[in-house]
Amino acid sequence: QVQLVESGGGLVQPGGSLGLSCAASGSIFRVNGMGWYRQAPGKQRELVARITTSGSTNYTDSVKGRFTISRDNAKNTVYLQMNSLRPEDTAVYFCNANIVTWSGVHNYWGQGTQVTVSS
Secondary structure (H helix, E strand, O other), rough: OOOEEEOOEEEOOOOOEEEEEEEOOOOOEEEEEEEEEEEOOOOOOOOEEEOOOOOEEEEEEHHHOOEEEEEEHHHHHEEEEEOHHHHOOOOEEEEEEEEOOOEEEEEEEEOOEEEEEEE
C-alpha cells in the first residue's frame, strides 16, 4: 500500500520558520504532482502549494514570497519551507501526491501535521 508520512510541524513564533517534509512509500510506479494543503479551525481546506514532477510550482497568494515547495524525485519526497510565518498560517498541513500504482492513478494524503504560529 501507499502511504505519505509527514514531519516537521510544531510551534513557532511569528516571523519564524519551519520546514515540512512528506515522503511517499509503498508500491509506487510513478509520483506525479505533489502538494501541500492546510486547514485552519473553522476554515475550508485550501491549497498552499503544488509542484509537478518537472519542478513547476504554484502557490496560493497569501504565501507567495514566504513559502517554497520543492521535491526530491529519487526519494519520493516533497518539502515545504515556510519563512516569515504569521499567526494566520496556523493550520493542520496535509501533503498530497498523485501516484500511479498497479491499481491505477489516485491521490493520496498524509496524516497531517500541526503548525502553530503564536507569540
